[in-house]
Structures are given as C-alpha cells and as structure tokens.
Amino acid sequence: MKKIIHVDMDCFYAAVEMRDFPELRGKPIAVGGRSDRRGVISTCSYEARKFGVRSAMASGYALKLCPDLILVPGRMQVYKDVSSQIRAVFAKYTSLIEPLSLDEAYLDVTDSPHCHGSATLMAKAIRDDIYAATGLTASAGIAPVKFLAKIASDLNKPNGQYLIRPDQIDEFVKTLPLIKIPGVGKVTAKKLADIGLHTCSDVQAYPDNKLVERFGKFGSVLIERAKGIDNRGISPNRERKSVGVETTLAKDIHTLEQCKAVMPQLIQELGARVGRSAKKRTIHKQVVKLKFDDFKQTTIEHRSDEVSVNLFYQLLAQALERQQGRGIRLLGVAVGLASSTSNDDEVQTAAPQMNLGF
Structure with a gap:
C-alpha cells in the first residue's frame, strides 16, 4: 500500500505578501489585478474569504463583497x-x-x-x-x-x-460529495445531480454501464473514485498538457470584428510561449476560449497537428454563436500538446509548427 x-x-501568494509586509497581517487582502483594469483575484487571505472573496473572482466584484479589501499586485x-x-x-x-x-x-x-x-x-x-x-x-x-x-x-x-x-477509505468515501472529487466541477456536479447522484455512495449504487454510457471515459474514472480507487502513480516529470494565453479586456466587446482585432497579439504570444516551453512537442488540438459579461465561459476546440491561424478564427466564429447577446470580457487561445512518450519518433522530435502569417 x-x-x-x-x-x-x-x-500562498497572500501569505508571502503578509510575511514580507507585516502591516498587511490580519487584514483582508487579495493578490490580483486592479479593479479599474478588470483584474482577477489570484488568491486572498482568510480574512477576505470570510466575505466571500475567492480566487478567479473579478477584482471589482471582490471589492463589492469586501469594501475594505486591500488589492496587492503579484510578485511572481x-x-x-x-x-x-x-x-x-x-x-x-x-x-x-x-x-x-x-x-x-x-x-x-x-x-x-x-x-x-x-x-x-x-x-x-x-x-x-x-x-x-x-x-x-x-x-x-x-x-x-x-x-x-x-x-x-x-x-x-x-x-x-x-x-x-x-481501513478508513470505504467509510470516508461513502458520504463524500462528488463535487469534492478533483476533476468534478460545478457543471459536471449539476449533471450528476440531475440523475440523482450527489455522493460516492450514490455512484456505487448506480449501474456502471449507464454511467459510462452517459459520461464516457470520465464515467469509468468516477466509478473508481467512488470506491476510493486511484491507481495513478506519482509523476516527477509531469508534462504540460497545454499552452495558452488569454486577456481580460478593459471594456466588453460584442462583435466578431472586435474579437478579430484582439486575436493577432494573442496568437503571436502563444507562438512565443510554445517555442519556450514545448520545443520538442507537437500539438494535437487548438482551442478558443471566451468569457462573457455574466462570467460564464465557453471553449471551442478542434484537432490539429499544426497551429493554423485560420483555424483559430474559425473556432472564434463558432464560439460567438453561443454569445446570446452577452458582452465578451475575456478572450483566449491555446493548444493541446501531444505526449512526448509517444511511440512515434516523429512526434517525439518534431518542433511545433507555428504558421503565424496574418
């Protein structure tokens, strides 16, 4: 065993700031971008969390929850x-x-x-x-x-x-809420709740074949987790699975043309990041991400073995079909990286192809 x-x-980030600047100790602080520039909270102190402030929350909204919140710029x-x-x-x-x-x-x-x-x-x-x-x-x-x-x-x-x-695993997982399992987010938790699954014991009593039929590979993983099974070992050389770049916009934008004006800079930065962090890896998909003014987000992805600018624009247009009149506050692009352990020697050694002509 x-x-x-x-x-x-x-x-972590907030704790480092309070360590280095003792005057911040015991106060509601958050590390993140300025509210007038639509920044986002990276992390916050426990004093701030009492007001409902959380990581990934817009700084402006965090200040509404906690007017005395002290915003601290990050020092990466x-x-x-x-x-x-x-x-x-x-x-x-x-x-x-x-x-x-x-x-x-x-x-x-x-x-x-x-x-x-x-x-x-x-x-x-x-x-x-x-x-x-x-x-x-x-x-x-x-x-x-x-x-x-x-x-x-x-x-x-x-x-x-x-x-x-x-000897405590069986008893522990019995009442464990599914939302606590890493990989089960709010959307998945709701889908599970819609079929009456809230805890691991609910999953244990649910027919395995129906769960796999509905959720595919994730259904199989969930069946194991509900029984306390996790056969994954420690991966000291854990590979990055994707590289992405995104920007939170100073003001909401609404049209395809406005989004297109933002894309060239994002794609150029993505190319630079792939070159720095994935020199010997090929890609297997491209992704476009949008976050709307109600803070809900959507992603569109497509399989691809080289980065195509035209494909990013096609994915952008598809993502905007889900806009439903909402403003766009964040735009991002990413690529998924193929594993360097592939048996295909060409996959192991080829550098990602970045066709960045506009």
Missing part, C-alpha cells in the same frame, strides 16, 4: 523563489515529487526511511521544515491514493493535516 502526501500551502518571481525553497524541503524526504503548481505537490513517501517510515510524522516534519525555511504555513493530506490525499489536505486548513488510513 502506497503512502501519499499532498502538501498545499495556505493562501518572489513566489517562484519561495516555491524553490519549498521543493528543496520536499527533496529531503523523497525524490518522488509531482508538483501541481508553485504551492502544492504530491509526494510518494512509501519507501522513505525518515520518521521511522511514518507518513503522518513526515507530513508534520515537512510542514515544520517549510515554516522554518520560509515563515509560511502549509497543510497536508495523507492517504494511500492521490485523490484522497488531495481532498484530505483541505480538511484541516490552515496549518493542519488529515490522515485517511487504508
């Missing part, structure tokens, strides 16, 4: 430097580390000799070491499988940890 720890820093290089310190702590305990972002990671400590082999004691030691190195607190979840470790890390936040032992 594996021993997996999921470590998640507590309101500082956060990256602190993240490097945190990962150095992880490396003291195991080499099997799967970073998910700057502030969270999975660790497989199954064979680690530290703390007499106790994953619970290692999680506590890791959190203590992070605090000693950075002055920041972290929370942790310990479980035999990845998705349960991730869920557990959120149960004793902030600055706590939660253990799910192998």
Whole structure:
C-alpha cells in the first residue's frame, strides 16, 4: 500500500505578501489585478474569504463583497523563489515529487526511511521544515491514493493535516460529495445531480454501464473514485498538457470584428510561449476560449497537428454563436500538446509548427 502526501500551502501568494509586509497581517487582502483594469483575484487571505472573496473572482466584484479589501499586485518571481525553497524541503524526504503548481505537490513517501517510515510524522516534519525555511504555513493530506490525499489536505486548513488510513477509505468515501472529487466541477456536479447522484455512495449504487454510457471515459474514472480507487502513480516529470494565453479586456466587446482585432497579439504570444516551453512537442488540438459579461465561459476546440491561424478564427466564429447577446470580457487561445512518450519518433522530435502569417 502506497503512502501519499499532498502538501498545499495556505493562501500562498497572500501569505508571502503578509510575511514580507507585516502591516498587511490580519487584514483582508487579495493578490490580483486592479479593479479599474478588470483584474482577477489570484488568491486572498482568510480574512477576505470570510466575505466571500475567492480566487478567479473579478477584482471589482471582490471589492463589492469586501469594501475594505486591500488589492496587492503579484510578485511572481518572489513566489517562484519561495516555491524553490519549498521543493528543496520536499527533496529531503523523497525524490518522488509531482508538483501541481508553485504551492502544492504530491509526494510518494512509501519507501522513505525518515520518521521511522511514518507518513503522518513526515507530513508534520515537512510542514515544520517549510515554516522554518520560509515563515509560511502549509497543510497536508495523507492517504494511500492521490485523490484522497488531495481532498484530505483541505480538511484541516490552515496549518493542519488529515490522515485517511487504508481501513478508513470505504467509510470516508461513502458520504463524500462528488463535487469534492478533483476533476468534478460545478457543471459536471449539476449533471450528476440531475440523475440523482450527489455522493460516492450514490455512484456505487448506480449501474456502471449507464454511467459510462452517459459520461464516457470520465464515467469509468468516477466509478473508481467512488470506491476510493486511484491507481495513478506519482509523476516527477509531469508534462504540460497545454499552452495558452488569454486577456481580460478593459471594456466588453460584442462583435466578431472586435474579437478579430484582439486575436493577432494573442496568437503571436502563444507562438512565443510554445517555442519556450514545448520545443520538442507537437500539438494535437487548438482551442478558443471566451468569457462573457455574466462570467460564464465557453471553449471551442478542434484537432490539429499544426497551429493554423485560420483555424483559430474559425473556432472564434463558432464560439460567438453561443454569445446570446452577452458582452465578451475575456478572450483566449491555446493548444493541446501531444505526449512526448509517444511511440512515434516523429512526434517525439518534431518542433511545433507555428504558421503565424496574418
């Protein structure tokens, strides 16, 4: 049985700001863009969360919920430097580390000799070491499988940890809301609720074939998760699955021509990012994303083995068919990346083709 720890820093960006600027401590703060430029919240302090402020929320709306909210511009290089310190702590305990972002990671400590082999004691030691190195607190979840470790890390936040032992899995998942399972968002949760599925025990009682018929591959994954099964191992060299770029517009736009005026700069930046981060990877799809003035968003994608500007514009036109008179506040483009582990040697070595003539 594996021993997996999921470590998640507590309101990471905001915590770094409060550490470096003590006058912010104990106040509702948020790291994000200015409200007069339609910025978005990256993260916020627990004091701000009491007012309903959340990450990915528009800064202007956050200020309506919390008029005393202090907006702090992000300092990404500082956060990256602190993240490097945190990962150095992880490396003291195991080499099997799967970073998910700057502030969270999975660790497989199954064979680690530290703390007499106790994953619970290692999680506590890791959190203590992070605090000693950075002055920041972290929370942790310990479980035999990845998705349960991730869920557990959120149960004793902030600055706590939660253990799910192998003999506790069946009882734990029985009443677990499906929305808590990583990968089940609000839209999927509603679709599941529409057929009477709210908890893992509901899924366990539902016919497997009907779930797969309705949800495809995800249905099969959900059946496993509902039973506490997750056979995924730790992936130390986790590959990026996509590269994208998006912009939040200063003012809502409404027409195809207005969107087309924004696209060239986005596509050019996308090409630069692909060149920097995916030099030896081919693509397998292109994506256009729109977010409307009611904050609902839509994406349109199409399979493609080279980046075609014309295809982006075709996808844009298709996405606008879902506009329904709403203003557009955000526009984005992305490409999905093929795995570098493909058996096709050409896929492994060919650089992404970027036909960027306008």
